[in-house]
Amino acid sequence: MKENHAITIRDIAKKAGVSQATISKILNDYPDVSQKTKERVFRIMEEAGYRPSHSARTLAQKTSKLIGVVYAGRINADFDHPFFIEVLNAFKRTIGMHGYDLLFFSDETFQKEENFYARCLYYKVDGCIIIAGEDVQQSIEDLTKSEIPCIGVDIQLDGPKSGYVMTDNKKISQSVVDYFYLQGHRDIAYIGGANESAVSNIRLKGFRESIHEYGLTLRPEWVIEGDFFEQSGYEAGLSLFKGNAQKPTAVFSSSDLMAFGFMRAMQELGVSIPGDVSLVGCDDQLAARYVQPPLTTVRQNKEKIGRLAALMLLDFIAGRASTARILVEPELIGRETTASLLL
Amino acid sequence: MKENHAITIRDIAKKAGVSQATISKILNDYPDVSQKTKERVFRIMEEAGYRPSHSARTLAQKTSKLIGVVYAGRINADFDHPFFIEVLNAFKRTIGMHGYDLLFFSDETFQKEENFYARCLYYKVDGCIIIAGEDVQQSIEDLTKSEIPCIGVDIQLDGPKSGYVMTDNKKISQSVVDYFYLQGHRDIAYIGGANESAVSNIRLKGFRESIHEYGLTLRPEWVIEGDFFEQSGYEAGLSLFKGNAQKPTAVFSSSDLMAFGFMRAMQELGVSIPGDVSLVGCDDQLAARYVQPPLTTVRQNKEKIGRLAALMLLDFIAGRASTARILVEPELIGRETTASLLL
DNA sequence: CTGAAAGCGCTTACAG
DNA sequence: CTGAAAGCGCTTACAG
Numbered sequence: 001m002k003e004n005h006a007i008t009i010r011d012i013a014k015k016a017g018v019s020q021a022t023i024s025k026i027l028n029d030y031p032d033v034s035q036k037t038k039e040r041v042f043r044i045m046e047e048a049g050y051r052p053s054h055s056a057r058t059l060a061q062k063t064s065k066l067i068g069v070v071y072a073g074r075i076n077a078d079f080d081h082p083f084f085i086e087v088l089n090a091f092k093r094t095i096g097m098h099g100y101d102l103l104f105f106s107d108e109t110f111q112k113e114e115n116f117y118a119r120c121l122y123y124k125v126d127g128c129i130i131i132a133g134e135d136v137q138q139s140i141e142d143l144t145k146s147e148i149p150c151i152g153v154d155i156q157l158d159g160p161k162s163g164y165v166m167t168d169n170k171k172i173s174q175s176v177v178d179y180f181y182l183q184g185h186r187d188i189a190y191i192g193g194a195n196e197s198a199v200s201n202i203r204l205k206g207f208r209e210s211i212h213e214y215g216l217t218l219r220p221e222w223v224i225e226g227d228f229f230e231q232s233g234y235e236a237g238l239s240l241f242k243g244n245a246q247k248p249t250a251v252f253s254s255s256d257l258m259a260f261g262f263m264r265a266m267q268e269l270g271v272s273i274p275g276d277v278s279l280v281g282c283d284d285q286l287a288a289r290y291v292q293p294p295l296t297t298v299r300q301n302k303e304k305i306g307r308l309a310a311l312m313l314l315d316f317i318a319g320r321a322s323t324a325r326i327l328v329e330p331e332l333i334g335r336e337t338t339a340s341l342l343l
Numbered sequence: 344m345k346e347n348h349a350i351t352i353r354d355i356a357k358k359a360g361v362s363q364a365t366i367s368k369i370l371n372d373y374p375d376v377s378q379k380t381k382e383r384v385f386r387i388m389e390e391a392g393y394r395p396s397h398s399a400r401t402l403a404q405k406t407s408k409l410i411g412v413v414y415a416g417r418i419n420a421d422f423d424h425p426f427f428i429e430v431l432n433a434f435k436r437t438i439g440m441h442g443y444d445l446l447f448f449s450d451e452t453f454q455k456e457e458n459f460y461a462r463c464l465y466y467k468v469d470g471c472i473i474i475a476g477e478d479v480q481q482s483i484e485d486l487t488k489s490e491i492p493c494i495g496v497d498i499q500l501d502g503p504k505s506g507y508v509m510t511d512n513k514k515i516s517q518s519v520v521d522y523f524y525l526q527g528h529r530d531i532a533y534i535g536g537a538n539e540s541a542v543s544n545i546r547l548k549g550f551r552e553s554i555h556e557y558g559l560t561l562r563p564e565w566v567i568e569g570d571f572f573e574q575s576g577y578e579a580g581l582s583l584f585k586g587n588a589q590k591p592t593a594v595f596s597s598s599d600l601m602a603f604g605f606m607r608a609m610q611e612l613g614v615s616i617p618g619d620v621s622l623v624g625c626d627d628q629l630a631a632r633y634v635q636p637p638l639t640t641v642r643q644n645k646e647k648i649g650r651l652a653a654l655m656l657l658d659f660i661a662g663r664a665s666t667a668r669i670l671v672e673p674e675l676i677g678r679e680t681t682a683s684l685l686l
Numbered sequence: 687c688t689g690a691a692a693g694c695g696c697t698t699a700c701a702g
Numbered sequence: 703c704t705g706a707a708a709g710c711g712c713t714t715a716c717a718g
């Protein structure tokens with residue numbers, strides 16, 4: 001019972017009077033070990049307080065049962081992005097059921113030139129989940145092009161063993177335009193997210209297309225570029241409603257935060273929501289339920305995205321699939337910032 | 344350049360015409376290697392695309408440069424608890440600057456009887472951060488009592504190499520009672536969190552003590568037990584304001600979510616906030632700024648808690664300290680759900 | 687400043 | 703059903 005030397009498979013083998021190989025087989029659920037030996041060995045391991053070693057196992061097996069979590073891109077790049085969190089949460093649960101743990105790579109910025117691919121090799125991760133922020137850096141390129149299975153969330157990966165899952169962002173805009181149209185709105189403005197964001201650009205494109213499909217015209221000054229945060233929505237509101245120019249009757253803000261800012265601007269200007277202008281946000285953050293009036297918004301199915309990401313990655317790892325591109329349906333949540341013009 | 348066999352230290356040694364030991368020393372920044380050799384070796388590693396192996400290194404060194412993240416307890420036990428996220432975020436940044444990566448243990452529930460301590464030994468983590476939820480399970484006991492350095496957040500750990508950092512929860516209640524008192528409130532009610540939560544109990548105790556210190560009386564029916572979530576705040580509001588019993592002029596809700604629920608109840612009952620009753624929440628969630636009226640609440644310094652946790656854990660690991668108990672000051676954020684009775 | 691050798695704790699063919 | 707032996711890729715005294 002000397003404590004300075006970890007108890008190894010060797011010690012157990014000796015005590016049980018069998019070979020190391022047998023112990024290893026028992027540990028790895030090989031079928032060809034007699035039940036009797038198995039039970040004896042388990043008892044001995046228990047008594048001795050045996051603990052296997054991940055590093056020894058990984059070194060020998062060349063697989064770590066670890067999934068790397070990579071957050072690509074700038075800003076929001078932290079854990080506190082609510083979308084990121086919820087997706088990852090569902091991902092973790094699913095992947096955990098299959099015996100994998102999650103390895104978070106600390107921000108590269110603090111490391112000397114190391115790239116993600118190198119770190120994946122270093123840890124021998126079995127796969128990676130890559131979640132996109134804005135302005136995705138070049139350094140993840142190596143990773144996605146490699147033989148390491150990768151699943152992207154909100155980022156279109158296409159390497160030999162990678163795929164992605166994201167909300168159908170085009171449909172987000174379409175559903176909002178549909179919704180507004182059915183309420184009688186014809187003058188619809190758009191407040192966009194940061195244009196380094198791929199997702200943001202898809203939404204804008206979808207918006208333009210929908211407007212066209214309905215044969216509506218889109219004034220250039222009704223497409224405003226924000227940055228997803230509150231202040232930019234406030235400023236967008238001012239620029240849309242302050243002057244004497246024609247005003248839209250409906251506004252789609254591609255984030256809830258910007259919608260909150262827009263509401264603040266309207267309040268200052270004495271413009272009533274939804275009396276004078278209807279507003280739809282995007283994200284369905286908790287606060288969307290509590291603003292006054294409660295915000296109509298579009299919700300992404302984060303739980304589903306996370307679960308799908310996990311399942312797809314597991315398929316890549318198992319070789320059951322080598323690629324997949326999945327779009328998940330968004331859902332419009334009607335609340336009280338929108339009103340029909342048709343009554 | 345055969346791709347099926349990883350390039351090892353051996354290959355590099357051979358190409359450079361030196362021993363493996365020398366390569367290892369270079370990799371580990373030993374001082375006693377000639378600059379010339381160093382440069383040559385680095386060039387060769389670069390050309391060959393050499394990648395070190397974490398498992399081999401960990402096996403030999405018995406230290407992994409990994410920090411385990413353990414979420415103890417039930418519910419909220421997920422990533423989406425906003426407090427958890429922000430603390431962890433600051434923690435990760437700090438720890439990352441010191442070359443550590445984070446290992447998240449997938450929920451035990453899905454594993455067969457494995458406890459956290461076993462997993463820490465398995466991965467040979469250098470330390471752990473343990474974040475408390477409610478109803479902390481026995482299984483982390485082994486871990487905190489062990490020789491593995493542990494830092495607790497919102498949970499009082501005391502093992503040979505552990506400590507904790509949390510907000511001074513007693514002071515949260517004190518500061519709220521002070522604030523109410525100075526505004527002229529004498530009839531103050533309290534909506535508590537789940538009573539399996541240690542933090543929640545400290546807050547309640549602090550509340551009772553403060554009330555006593557001011558010589559005020561606390562009616563038993565003015566202390567209501569909630570569960571931190573919205574609905575329980577709503578119900579607390581109803582039970583406080585529906586009957587004919589005497590009503591408090593001020594309410595401290597120990598979570599923002601419950602405060603939102605309370606506001607909903609008041610709205611239904613036609614009770615004005617802050618006209619008829621003042622309200623203070625706790626957490627300063629994003630939504631607190633957007634409810635109508637904006638919620639006065641108490642903010643924890645999550646950034647500081649996370650940074651301190653990281654620094655303390657690093658000290659434990661380095662042997663510069665073996666224990667520490669730190670309480671961080673809360674901050675009351677005055678907004679518009681509170682009004683003075685003295686004017 | 688450099689190297690030979692043993693060892694870290696497992697797994698994997700292979701033989702029996 | 704079981705075992706002997708080599709190997710995974712590094713580090714660590716120790717000797718020179």
